[in-house]
Amino acid sequence: MNFDFSDDLKQLRDQARRFLSEQCTPAVVRRSLDGQETFAAGLWKEMAEMGWIGAAIPEQYGGAGLGYEGLCVLAEEIGRAVAPVPFSSSAYLASEAILLAGTEAQKKSWLPQLADGSVIGCFALAEGTGNPDPRNVRVRMAGGRLTGSKWPVADGGIAHIAIVAARDEAGEIAFYLVDLANVPKRTLTTLDPSRDHARLELDGVQAQKLGEAGGWASVQALLDRVAIMMAFEQVGGADASLQMARGYAMERFAFGRPIGSFQAIKHKLADMYVALELARSNAYYGAWALSAGSSDIPLAAAVARVSATEAFHLASKENIQTHGGVGFTWAVDCHLYYRRSKNLALAFGGPPFWKNRLVDLLETKNAAQGR
Amino acid sequence: MDFNDTPEEAAFRAEARAFLSANAQPKAGSRPTLRQGGMDAAGVEQAKDWQAKKADAGMAGLTWPKKFGGREASPILQVIYNQEEEDFTVPRGLFEIGLGMCIPTMMAYAKPEQLDRYVQPALRGEEVWCQLFSEPAGGSDLAALRTRAEPDGDDWVINGQKIWTSGAHLSDFGIVVVRTDPNKPKHEGLTFFFLDMKSPGVEIRPIHQMSGARHFNEVFFTDVRIPDAQRLGGVGQGWKVSLTTLMNERLAVGETPRPDVDDLLALSRSVTLDGEPAIRDSAVRERIADLYARSQGLKFTRFRTMTALSRGETPGPENSIAKLVNGTKLQDIASFGLDLIGSAGLVVDDDLTEAYGMFQSALLSSPSLRIAGGSDEILRNIIAERVLGLPPDIRADKGIPFNRVPTGTR
Numbered sequence: 183m184n185f186d187f188s189d190d191l192k193q194l195r196d197q198a199r200r201f202l203s204e205q206c207t208p209a210v211v212r213r214s215l216d217g218q219e220t221f222a223a224g225l226w227k228e229m230a231e232m233g234w235i236g237a238a239i240p241e242q243y244g245g246a247g248l249g250y251e252g253l254c255v256l257a258e259e260i261g262r263a264v265a266p267v268p269f270s271s272s273a274y275l276a277s278e279a280i281l282l283a284g285t286e287a288q289k290k291s292w293l294p295q296l297a298d299g300s301v302i303g304c305f306a307l308a309e310g311t312g313n314p315d316p317r318n319v320r321v322r323m324a325g326g327r328l329t330g331s332k333w334p335v336a337d338g339g340i341a342h343i344a345i346v347a348a349r350d351e352a353g354e355i356a357f358y359l360v361d362l363a364n365v366p367k368r369t370l371t372t373l374d375p376s377r378d379h380a381r382l383e384l385d386g387v388q389a390q391k392l393g394e395a396g397g398w399a400s401v402q403a404l405l406d407r408v409a410i411m412m413a414f415e416q417v418g419g420a421d422a423s424l425q426m427a428r429g430y431a432m433e434r435f436a437f438g439r440p441i442g443s444f445q446a447i448k449h450k451l452a453d454m455y456v457a458l459e460l461a462r463s464n465a466y467y468g469a470w471a472l473s474a475g476s477s478d479i480p481l482a483a484a485v486a487r488v489s490a491t492e493a494f495h496l497a498s499k500e501n502i503q504t505h506g507g508v509g510f511t512w513a514v515d516c517h518l519y520y521r522r523s524k525n526l527a528l529a530f531g532g533p534p535f536w537k538n539r540l541v542d543l544l545e546t547k548n549a550a551q552g553r
Numbered sequence: 554m555d556f557n558d559t560p561e562e563a564a565f566r567a568e569a570r571a572f573l574s575a576n577a578q579p580k581a582g583s584r585p586t587l588r589q590g591g592m593d594a595a596g597v598e599q600a601k602d603w604q605a606k607k608a609d610a611g612m613a614g615l616t617w618p619k620k621f622g623g624r625e626a627s628p629i630l631q632v633i634y635n636q637e638e639e640d641f642t643v644p645r646g647l648f649e650i651g652l653g654m655c656i657p658t659m660m661a662y663a664k665p666e667q668l669d670r671y672v673q674p675a676l677r678g679e680e681v682w683c684q685l686f687s688e689p690a691g692g693s694d695l696a697a698l699r700t701r702a703e704p705d706g707d708d709w710v711i712n713g714q715k716i717w718t719s720g721a722h723l724s725d726f727g728i729v730v731v732r733t734d735p736n737k738p739k740h741e742g743l744t745f746f747f748l749d750m751k752s753p754g755v756e757i758r759p760i761h762q763m764s765g766a767r768h769f770n771e772v773f774f775t776d777v778r779i780p781d782a783q784r785l786g787g788v789g790q791g792w793k794v795s796l797t798t799l800m801n802e803r804l805a806v807g808e809t810p811r812p813d814v815d816d817l818l819a820l821s822r823s824v825t826l827d828g829e830p831a832i833r834d835s836a837v838r839e840r841i842a843d844l845y846a847r848s849q850g851l852k853f854t855r856f857r858t859m860t861a862l863s864r865g866e867t868p869g870p871e872n873s874i875a876k877l878v879n880g881t882k883l884q885d886i887a888s889f890g891l892d893l894i895g896s897a898g899l900v901v902d903d904d905l906t907e908a909y910g911m912f913q914s915a916l917l918s919s920p921s922l923r924i925a926g927g928s929d930e931i932l933r934n935i936i937a938e939r940v941l942g943l944p945p946d947i948r949a950d951k952g953i954p955f956n957r958v959p960t961g962t963r
Binding site for chain 2: 183184185186187251424428431432439440442443444445447448449451452453455456459460461463464466467469470473474484485488489492534536537538540541544545548
C-alpha cells in the first residue's frame with residue numbers, strides 16, 4: 183500500500199506552497215478582485231518558468247512530464263492561494279482537450295505554447311443557464327466557421343485560444359479550436375471577480391476541429407479528468423479556509439477566553455476537518471486513477487468532485503461564521519475563499535449534475551458486476 | 554501511488570489467507586451477521602477454540618514480543634490479517650478488549666512473573682479479560698469515576714460500581730481504575746489494578762439495551778479485596794496507566810457496519826416510488842451520492858492510514874475521523890432505507906422484512922456507535938484539540954479536590 187504522493191512530489195508541493203505564500207498573497211488576489219488587473223500576469227510567467235503549467239504535458243510536447251500526480255499537487259497549492267491565474271483553464275481544460283482529442287500536428291503546434299505560458303487557453307462549453315448536457319450545446323459549426331455565443335467562459339477575456347464544444351451540420355458534438363484574437367468578448371461581472379469570465383460572441387469565426395473523432399463522450403471524458411484536478415484546488419481552498427478559521431479562533435478572545443476553547447467553535451472546526459480529509463482521500467484516489475489511466479476515472483472523478491465541492495463550501499462558509507461580523511467585511515479575506523468556492527463549484531457542472539452522474543456510474547458498474 | 558503490498562506484506566497476506574481458508578468458512582452470499590444477542594455458552598466455546606487455532610498458527614498477538622507468542626510484526630500485518638478475516642465467518646467480539654487493551658497494559662506495568670502467568674492463557678483464548686473503566690458518574694469524563702479503593706493490610710478493598718463493561722459476565726479477569734484518594738484533584742487520586750472477576754463481592758448484571766440486545770454489563774463491587782501485588786503503576790498513577798490502555802485501542806480498520814451504501818443502493822432498486830424503482834428518483838439519488846462519497850472518503854482515508862503503517866510511521870490524525878463518520882453514516886443509511894420501504898419498514902418479523910431486517914436492526918443499534926468508545930462530541934473535541942491544536946476547554950473541576958467537585962443529580 184503506497185497511497186500517498188512520492189517524496190519528490192511532496193517536495194514540489196512544499197516549494198509551491200512557499201512560493202505562492204510569498205508571491206500570491208491576498209494583496210495580489212485583491213488586485214484582480216478589485217479590477218486593477220484581469221489576472222496576475224507576472225505570477226503566471228513565473229509559474230510557466232517553473233514548469234507548472236505544463237506539469238502534466240509530456241516532455242515531447244514541451245511539458246515538464248511530471249504526470250497527473252504532479253499537476254494535482256500543484257492544483258492544491260493554487261487552490262490554497264486562491265491564485266488569480268488561468269491555471270485550470272489553460273493547464274487542465276485546454277491542454278487536456280488537445281491531449282485527449284487533438285491530432286499529432288495539433289499537439290505539436292499548441293501544447294508547447296500552452297506549456298510555456300505564452301498562449302493561454304480556455305474551454306467554452308456553457309451557453310447560459312444549465313448544467314453540462316449535450317442538449318444545451320447549440321453553437322453550430324458549418325463550413326469551417328462557428329456561430330453562436332458561449333457564456334460564462336472562465337478566462338475567456340484573457341485567453342488566446344478557446345476550445346469550443348459545438349455541433350456540426352450532422353448534429354455531432356466535437357471540440358473546435360478557435361483563435362480568440364478577433365472574437366468579440368464581453369467581460370462578465372461575476373460572484374468571483376478574482377477570476378476572469380467572458381461571453382464569447384462567435385459570429386462565423388474560423389475554427390479547426392480537434393482530431394477526427396467527437397461526440398459528447400469526449401466532452402464528458404474531459405470533464406471527468408478536470409473534475410479530479412479541480413478537486414485538488416477545492417481541497418487546497420478548503421484547507422486554507424480551515425486554517426484561517428483556526429488561526430482566528432486561537433487569537434480572538436470573548437468572555438475572557440479564546441473562542442477556540444468553546445465547543446461550539448471546536449465542533450464546527452472538527453466538522454470542517456472531517457469533510458476536508460474525506461475530500462482529500464477521495465481526491466487522492468482520483469489522482470491515482472488519472473495517473474494509472476484506470477477505467478475507474480469517471481466514478482473516481484464524480485466522487486472526488488462531490489466531496490471536494492462539499493468540503494470547500496462548508497469550510498469557506500464556516501470560516502466566515504467563525505470570524506463573526508468582521509468576516510463579513512470586504513477587508514478581511516474570508517470572502518475570497520467563499521467566492522472561489524462557489525466559482526469552482528459551478529464551473530462545468532454543479533453538485534446536482536455530479537451527484538446524478540455518480541449514481542449513473544454506480545448503476546453501470548453494478549450492472550457490469552451483475553448486481 | 555499504488556495499492557500493492559510489499560513483498561513481506563504479500564507473503565503474510567498469503568499465509569493469513571491460507572490459514573483462514575483451511576480453518577474457517579468463507580462468508581456465503583451477502584447475508585450479514587447481525588449482532589442480535591449476547592454470546593451463549595456454545596458461542597464462547599467456539600470463540601475459544603478459534604482463538605487457540607489462531608495462536609497455534611501464529612496469527613494471534615501479531616505485534617506482540619516473541620517471548621509472549623507474538624511476531625513483533627508491524628501493525629500493518631494486523632491490519633492485513635483483519636482484512637483477510639473479513640471474508641470469513643469467524644467468532645468475533647470475545648477477545649478484542651483483552652488482547653487489544655488489557656494485556657498490552659499488563660505488558661507495560663505488570664511484574665514478569667505475572668506476565669508469565671497471564672499472557673499465554675489470554676493469547677490462547679483460555680482466559681477472557683474485560684476492562685472496567687466507565688461508571689455511572691464517569692463516561693466521557695472518565696476521570697470523574699467514584700469507585701473507591703481503601704488499603705487494608707496487603708489488600709485494597711473496593712466498593713462502587715462500573716458500567717458498560719463488555720463481556721464482564723464472560724470474563725475471568727479484568728483491569729480496573731478506581732479512586733484511592735478523594736482529597737486530591739480528580740486525575741491525581743486514581744490507582745489501577747487487575748483483578749479476578751470471580752472474587753467475592755463482584756456482582757455482574759447485564760444491561761438490557763434499547764436494541765433489545767445485552768452486550769454490556771453493570772459490575773458492582775462490595776468489599777472486593779484486591780491484593781496490592783495486583784496494582785499496575787504507582788498509587789495515584791491510575792490516570793497515566795489508563796491512558797496507556799486507551800492508546801492501545803484497536804486500530805480502526807475493522808469492518809464497515811451493515812447496511813452499507815451498497816445495501817441501500819440494492820434496496821433502492823428493489824422498492825418503488827411513484828411507480829418507478831426508487832433509484833430513479835432524484836432525491837434518492839442525491840442521498841445515495843452523498844453517502845457513497847462519504848463511504849469512499851473513509852475507505853481511502855483507511856488506505857492512507859495503511860500507507861503510514863506500511864512505512865513504519867505512526868498513522869496521522871486522519872485516522873481519528875473514521876468512528877465519527879461511521880456512526881452517523883450508519884444511522885442515516887438505516888433511517889433512509891426504512892423511509893424507502895415505507896410502512897412495512899416498521900415490521901421486524903424475519904419472514905417479512907426486506908434485506909434480512911438489516912435496516913430495522915441498524916436503526917436501533919446505530920445510536921450506540923455514536924456513544925460507545927468516545928462519543929461524537931468527545932471525538933470532535935479530540936480532533937479540535939489534538940489535531941487542530943485548539944486550546945482546552947475551561948474546566949470547572951480543575952485543581953479542586955475531587956470530593957468538593959460539584960455533582961448533579963444524574
